[in-house]
Amino acid sequence: MPRSSPGLWKRARRWLYWLHRWTGIALCVLFAIWFVSGVVMMYVPFPSFRAAERVASASPLDWRQVRIGPREALERLGADVFPGELRLEMTGTEPVYRASLSGARRALSASSGEEIGPIDAGRAAAIARQFTGAPALRTELVEHDQWVVTRTYARMAPFWRVRVDDGRASDIYVTKRTGEIVQNTDAAERFWNWLGAVPHWIYFEALRIYQAPWVQTVIWTSGIGTISAVLGLWIGILRLRLRRRYKSGSASPYRGWMKWHHVTGLAGGIFVITWTFSGWLSMSPFGGFGSGDAPAIAKRYEGETHPRFAAPDLAVLAASARGAVELRFAHIDGRPTVLAVDQDGAVSAIDGISAKPARPAKRDLEALARKAVPQGRLVDTDLLREHDLYWYTTGDARKAARPVPVLRMTFDDPDESWLYIDPETGELLAQSSKGRRTYRWLFSALHSFDLPFFLAFRPLRDGLMILLSITGLIVSVSGIVVGWRYLVRSVR
Template structure:
């Protein structure tokens, strides 16, 4: 037993020197991330910065534009907006997944190359009149564009805005759209927040292929060190009786004593956050159920394609009323629709052929969602309020910034994977899918790591107080460990004083 304790103490001591530095960094950067997230362009921001579509503009109809550009076949997506180079364009994504195609809506000419001039035009349209622009060249990836969602847009053009926020825009090298904005304050705070928290210094270089494994194994090492430290702390704490100093802790030095005490107080929260951070990485794809993909084309009643005799863009803009920033053609339950979007996230739903405002038939939509899976529908729940699996977060957070409309349908399928589909009954849009594995991830990551618990989220600043106080406790535990480790390393690595040499005795003449 004594041999086991010795190895337990030694392993915790020396492994903790490295791991405590990462713990401290994770706790401090996690507090920053509560208020400043990784740069993103939310859907709301994108719509607010899109210039309005002019109802009197001379534009080709969607089928005319596709024919003029020589594009045939089914589509995955079709939008009309003032996006690329400040021009009104159709952005078409073929169903074969070959990437987006940009078509000038006035001439039908495909825009095949995004150069400096076009990128500057897009940035000018995004920024609005009177804002100066500075072109900063192209890049494939930098500290603020590691997101894999941007892979389809690389290389990216950088444009700096001469505005109060010193905003940097990233323009797609494929479509010419602005795909990310990053004000200077957001960029600076990210070096103390998400950039260091997610170990992004390891991204984009020689270690990039190993980034996920490094994060995974470092988290596993952190879990092991926390468990060993908890065991050591419990073994050294006197629950009955006291040491000679009168304390229940044997350590007399300030740092050692408070590392012991904070370790006992905050070991559980440290273990929880390190474990849930590991779960955020979906290590070795443990949350992938292998369930088949939902059959969205079957739900939609066939592939997307502008119907014969489709209403003109001008008619659609006029029918929507108000200011329209984007027209989005879609197909659901066998009907061709157009979603006319303004600055608000909730679009006006129009019939694609007649341009008349329309509503989906509930029975037809129920029949359509049943075709999403080969498994039968167990039930359809109507959500009029958010719950533990469908809820909103602040726009800057990892899961925030998206459109979470209400009411929605939760379609529950009777299959082995426990598949759920969330559907917007107003637009027929499939919002997301979930299964038992993903719901496990919700609890093991989002709940344990960010405390996505609605009673707390709905009672801010109670959530803020709990997160900040626990983070400070974890940081105190970690920083005391860093100081202890630094001092111990200093003693071990310091050169030892040379031994004092005693000269040999030489007898004198007086003492033979």
């Protein structure tokens, strides 16, 4: 060994300790908050109003009032392309078409054919009352608040925030532009989120409304936190003596809080590193893992579309969609298709031209899938009757439902694409690429432990996560105490 090596290693260790000490002092409080808030989030997710909740609380379509068909609705809206989304639902006591055109939300009455323009506070209160069954206490106009703060909501602002007298202090958010309900929260949800998702994601309104600064804040704090955790585990191993013990007889040279920090850091160090690293990875610091050719595949699966939809006989459509609370209008292989959704979330397909029930044949879906993924060969088609490692549900309302049975079609294209198709309706439910499947392991598995075995035995998963979070919390709290004492000594 060169003579300079011991000196270099000594200086390197000094820098190692220095970096861990100061990154720990800077971030230990945040680490403690992350571990506590992560446990809260296991039981109370961030408020959301997704399709499943919208459908579950919706009233059946009142076909007696539906006088405008989808073709005429798009004509009256002046659509020059087919909308990214077009659906028919009840809003209050009125059937309404809702369309997403050029990123803007538009709405048109299916009864009168009039576009629904800015709504006043009284109508917003009536919509909230119809939705909750409770009278409105107060209505105020907001551009954003803690619960409607992301870019998605910014495109729909402003909102009427309606507080209803339902015994839970619920707030219903109704867009002023179209009268659409886009969010709802209650007092308990808001309270627990101040202890859960808000601090965990650093989701404070004053920062979150600015996308780029918020992203950089999370990336840098979690990134530096990961480095600090790695350095801490390295130091912990360097200071551990299992054979030639210290004079005290202990494998650790420390006492008191520092010993707690050392021992729990060794016990839970790997978890702290992987948990912080996966959180950092969730922000796609280098652009993410990519979703392959997903947008083009979806477009080819949809097929050629026109600005207008078909003009089905409304009486026949009403009979075929009996009991539906929502109709979604789409194209599958260029064919107009109506997806009727009932209150339980079950979806059935209706031919958009004849308005009769339709069920695609498996061979036709395989042919369409081949057309959607021309760069590869269809290797396999599986009918999944149970959830597996990649197609599963966690019960989180913020995530899309993944129904079974589902057809999984596997291709050997450069992105190793998988298509998930509803065998009953032919709808393309989701896509997966090798990049997304890698992300599934590096983020979801490491951060949420959402493996089938754990999801099947939720108490085991929760117990393990809580135990590891307590270990991480002890590491953090002991680090706070040690860091504070160091700062006090330095000042003195």
